[in-house]
Amino acid sequence: MFSKKDFIKISEYLWEIPKSFRPDMQVPARVYASEKMLEDIFRDESLNQLINTTTLPGIVKYALAMPDIHEGYSFPIGGVAATKYPDGAISPGGVGYDISCSVRLLKSEYTEKEIRPYLDKLATEIQKEVPSGLGRGRQIKLSIEEINRILERGVPYLVEKGYGEKEDIENCEERGRMEEADASCISERAKNRGRDQLGTLGSGNHFCEIQKVETIFDEKTAEVFGLFKDQIVIMVHCGSRGLGHQIATDYIRIMMKAMPKYGIKLPDRELACVPFNSPEGQRYFKAMCAAASYSWSNRHMITHYIREAWKNVLGGKANLKLVYDVAHNIAKVEEHEVDGKKMKLIVHRKGATRAFPPGHPDLPEKYKGVGQPVLLPSSMGTPSYILVGQKEGKEAFYTTAHGSGRRMSRHAAIRRFSGGVVIQNLKQRGIIVKCHSLRGIAEEASGAYKDVEEVVEVIHQAGLSKKVARLTPLAVIKGE
Amino acid sequence: MEKYKILEHKADLKIRAFGKTKQNLFSNALLAMSDSQRAEVSNQKTKREIKVKSPNLSLLLVDFLSEALYLSQVNKEVYKDVEFKKFSDTEIEAELIGNETKSFGEDIKAITYHDLEIYQEGNGIWQATILFDI
Known part of the structure; x- marks a missing residue:
């Protein structure tokens, strides 16, 4: 059990173990949090x-935790570790099973007042068009060849095929x-799991939400x-x-087997890792990159179906533009300054x-002046935030939080909350919920x-990252 | 003897399965997983042959469940029972028995190795603790 005396206070919002x-710690551990x-x-x-994460071979400076940190396995959720390129560790546990889980934001030209009368219809239509993938959903099974093209060519390939717009490419991470x-x-098994899931949401905390921009904090950036x-x-x-x-399942197994060969011993099996430049490390990285392309393609197709729903309800001219799409479960090779020297790291x-500052070369041209949009979803029925990357984020490898972070287990949430009551409370606040599982609603209660x-x-x-806007939900949609 | 129970975990699904024998333990762990998928099943029965090899008993349990999860997801089936044809600490040959499903209520992403434990208690009952990523 930890207590405050185990920490050195670096600043009002940063604590170090x-x-x-x-x-066995190779570097200190740092937590961004209020007292x-x-x-x-x-x-x-x-x-x-x-602290287990600080034992990764080749870890640089410190292991970091964002303020939404909570218990996971291997890395905590909200954990960040950068290792030395090219021989530092790469760990599938540091990415998670849901590779490249991400958030995207689409903007309309409409105000709340204009959309209110159509809100229920829009939510129903979107729910129909964007299935969870756990039920009957959309019954399209792609061939392995098509999956391979999506894995290697991602969103630009789908745009070529007539889905979405050219601008969608520019406004997506990578x-x-x-x-x-x-x-x-990537194994045939992983590809098989991906064949009928392109354009599906999944379950748990994954969602689609119609929101309104409630407050603007930074007019210029907004x-x-x-x-x-x-x-x-x-x-x-x-x-x-599933892909x-x-x-992740395949490579954690491969890495657990390979670790003795590289003399790596770790306090948690799920932390399994190998040197980035080893054959196993390279194969995982290339597979993970392909999964990231699949993930962006998944949300690109979801966007396509949302646009269809939007047009069905509001007419042919109505459109939605992509603001940005950014991952929060990923490992990337990036250049950072460490002790005054620029070096490549595996983050x-x-x-x-990720929250790149203004001027970063990897940002879309139109965002270079202000910095990277950061999309921070919250729990069901509570506000989400749009923020922007800052130069002060350098000490955190330009990283910020990804959500609000769980404080109660799903099990405890089911005992504590009733799905029906949660929906009723949201309804009283004018928020529509389209979800088939009352249990799912209780698990995700704010x-x-x-x-x-x-x-x-x-x-x-x-x-x-700096606050730009606060968004409040109008309709929460979890597909069939 | 209860077949399994659900333990507290903040974000994921942690279960403890019990069994009079190792086989019984494995089949109750399978049941815990398939119950947790909360599937809406159809009347159509289904059987799948599986073969799994692993370095030790605890990894064998994860690999066995991973195999069942994979088959469940790609074939849209759920397996509540298993008949073992071969069973050692490092190898299984078995038939998974279940039903086709119309939908799943929970998307189990993977079976993790986190806090994975298998042991036999003084009274002879086998126990396994498993964390599923959901």
Whole structure:
């Protein structure tokens, strides 16, 4: 059990567990949190998991935790670790089973007042068009050849085929495909799991939400992102589905077997890792990159179906534009400054969002002046935030939080909340919920999560990303 | 003897399965997983042959469940029972028995190795703790 005395206070919002805390730590562990939030973090296994992360071979500077940290396995959710390129560790556990789980934001030209009369119809239509993939859903089974093309060519391939718009490529992280993606590094099993899941949401905390821009904090940046007060926007949160889950399963097994060969011993089996430049490491990285391309393609197809629904209800001219799409479960090779020297690092972000500052070369041209849009969804029925990357984020490898973070188990949430009552309460606040599972509603009730306002306050004050706008939900949609 | 129970975990699904024998333990762990998928089943029965090899008993349990999960997801089936034809600490040959499904209520992403434990208690009952990513 941890207590405050185990920490060195670096600043009001940054706390450090020194390397001396446990003999196997290679670097210190740092937590972005307010003093009040620390108490909550002590309650689960997340700090032990963060300390386990500091033992990764080749880890640089420190293992980091974002304020929405909570217990997972291997890395905590909200954990960040950068290792030395090219021989530092790459760990599938540092990416998670849902490879490249991401959030995207679509903007409309409409205000809340204009959309209100159509809201229920829109929510119903979107629910019909965007299945969860757990039921009958959309019955399209792609061939393995088609899956391979999507894995290697991603969003640009789908645009070529007539889905979506050219602008969608520019506004997606990595332009919707990872250069290093190699479908030959992925098992037939993983591809099979992906064949009928393109354009599906999945379950759990994945959702599609119709929201309105409630408050603008930074007019100039909001204008660059194309956001205005009372505007209707749509947020989508999901990942690479069964394909990504199977890749993680396959490679954790491969790495556990290979670790003795590289003399790697770790405190948690799920942390399994190998050197990035080893054959196993390279194959995992190329497979993970392909899964990321699949994940962007998944949300690209979801966008296509949402646009269809939008047009069905509002007429042919109505359109939705992509603001941005950014992953929060991914490992990437990036250049960062470490002790005054620029160096390449392998940055693992598990439940943490990249937040590049203004001027970063990897940003779309139109966002270069202000910085990367950060999309931070919250729990069901509570506000989400749009933030922007800051130069002060350098100390955190330009990373910020990814959501509000669970504080209660799903099991406890089911005992505590009734799905029916949650829906009723949301309805009283004018929020429509389209979901077939009352149990799913109870599991995701906002009371089971940390307060998003506290999380956002920490990342804003610590300079990891700056508030641009607050979005409030109007309709929560979880597909059939 | 209860077949399994659900333990507390903040974000995922942690279960403890019990069994009078190792085979019984494996089949109750399978039941825990398939119950957790909360599938809407059809009357159509189904059987799938599986073969799994692993370095030790605990990894064998994860690989056995991973195999069942994979087949469940690609074939849209759920397996509540298993008949073992061969069973050692490192190898299984078996037939999974279940039904076709109309839908799943829960999407189990994977069977993790986190906090994975198998042991036999003083009274001879086998126990396994497994964390599923959901």
